[in-house]
Amino acid sequence: MTSGRPGIEGRYEFYHKFDDDRRIEIATGFHASATHAGGFSIPSEVLSFDWLFKPDKRVELTGVFFTGRNVANLGTGAINEGYAVYSNSGLAITARGGWSQFTVHTTRRLDLHLFSGLQYYESIALGGGDASRSVQYGANLFYHIAPNVIFGPEISQLRTLYLVNGTRLTNHYDLALGYLF
Helix, strand or coil: CEEECCEEEEEEEEEEEEECCCCCEEEEEEEEEEEEEEEEEEEEEEEEEEEEEEEEEEEEEEEEEEEECCCCCCCCCCCCEEEEECCEEEEEEEEEEEEEEEEEEEECCEEEEEEEEEEECCCHHHHCCEEEEEEEEEEEEEEEEEEEEEEEEEEEEEEEEEEEEEEEEEEEEEEEEECCC
8 A cells, every 4th residue: 555645635614603612613524535555546535524512611522424435444443444455456445434522621620521433334345354333432531730741541442343253342441641732
């Protein structure tokens, strides 16, 4: 596979700011490019709809829905590549999904996030050992140690449905330290 190929993408946003603490944003987006793998050119096309709803300075709801083919893993815990290469062709796999996050700014330094995501693959292009659906959900805390430094725990579960082997559960227990640029 080669990277750095040209593509086109765009996003158009509508927003309304009620005051300094409350706002709503709704946007549509698109992406079109090609992946080059195994000597084949495999199209990548995605349509999306995303949002941010902040009814109060302490609460936010964000997320996205998407559909397309040869789709990257858009924060949904998905594990497939988005395409399949066979001896005589390259095939883009159709996918649909989305994710959402509910945030509560409990104090000036502490945020609670509840999140979930789903990515579904059209099984006609998948092999027997491939995943056809991934669902992830979890929660985390962000504590701002300093203005640009975040520390916190996260717990999540990824449920992956394989065509032949059934559902596999993967639990994640993480502790993160991050720097905001």
